[in-house]
Amino acid sequence: MAAQSIMGRISQLIRANINEAIDSAEDPRLMLDQMVRDYTASISEAENAVATTIGNLRLLESDSAEAAKSAAEWQVKAQAASAKADQMRAKSPTEADKFDNLARIAIGKQIAYENDVKSFGPMIAEQTQVTEQLKQGVAQMRSKLEELRGKRDELVARGKVAEARGRVQDAVRSVDVLDPTSEIARFEEKIRREEARVKGREELQASTLDAQFEQLTADARDDEIESRLAAMKSGSR
Incomplete structure (x- = not known):
């Protein structure tokens, strides 16, 4: 007890x-x-x-x-x-x-x-x-x-x-x-536009370069034509 x-x-x-x-x-x-x-x-x-x-x-x-x-x-x-x-x-x-x-x-x-x-x-x-x-x-x-x-x-x-x-x-x-996703989307769109602009400049630069090479080729071909023509003329004499 x-x-x-x-x-x-x-x-x-x-x-x-x-x-x-x-x-x-x-x-x-x-x-x-x-x-x-x-x-x-x-x-x-x-x-x-x-x-x-x-x-x-x-x-x-x-x-x-x-x-x-x-x-x-x-x-x-x-x-x-x-x-x-x-x-x-x-x-x-x-x-x-x-x-x-x-x-x-x-x-x-x-x-x-x-x-x-x-x-x-x-x-x-x-x-x-x-x-x-x-x-x-x-x-x-x-x-x-x-x-x-x-x-x-x-x-x-x-x-x-x-x-x-x-x-x-x-x-x-x-x-x-x-809601930061809207800001992210805006930044993404800005980057996409910048990427597109850079790509356009690259294409423009490439097309200009091709044109220059094509002109060089055409000039070379014209020179050869003139040279052969001159040779033909001097041979016929």
């Missing part, structure tokens, strides 16, 4: 901290970080409770061991006194009775300490059970903390991705508003 009570208070504290963080959160990442801190602090509180419980258990165990040790010591004393009484019985009954009384006192002490050991038994058993429950609870809390940290990292990463996608969408909407 003690373990359940302690863990119950810690669980209520955790839920209260988480609910408060969720209600007041503006930045999810800050909220998740705060949740991790709160849960870590709760684990620390639980660990302190476990440490206190373990300390109490060890005290009970120490007291029980001390009582058992004292019971054994008084048993030895009772046995020694009884043996001494047996030795003195024949010589001095009075002294023998004295040692028997000491033996009785020692046995009484032994019984008292044995009863203490018996009374410690149930308390140690209960405290041991509580301690084990608390240890298991803390182990589960540590596991949950790792799960919470992993979930925090995952959600933060997803948040960053969503934020990046939002920026991309905003950029796309801005592009749609500006």
Whole structure:
């Protein structure tokens, strides 16, 4: 019951901290970080409770061991006194009775300490059970903390991705508003006209060059005709 009570208070504290963080959160990442801190602090509180419980258990165990040790010591004393009484019985009954009384006192002490050991038994058993429950609870809390940290990292990463996608969408909407394709088309048309003008100049230059070569060929042919004609004339003479 003690373990359940302690863990119950810690669980209520955790839920209260988480609910408060969720209600007041503006930045999810800050909220998740705060949740991790709160849960870590709760684990620390639980660990302190476990440490206190373990300390109490060890005290009970120490007291029980001390009582058992004292019971054994008084048993030895009772046995020694009884043996001494047996030795003195024949010589001095009075002294023998004295040692028997000491033996009785020692046995009484032994019984008292044995009863203490018996009374410690149930308390140690209960405290041991509580301690084990608390240890298991803390182990589960540590596991949950790792799960919470992993979930925090995952959600933060997803948040960053969503934020990046939002920026991309905003950029796309801005592009749609500006519609740069019309400007590109205008530049493309300008370049096409320039390409056509350059091509026209190339064709013009080529046609002029061909005409020059054709003129050279015609001049050469005329020269040959005149030369042959002159040769014919000089041969006929």
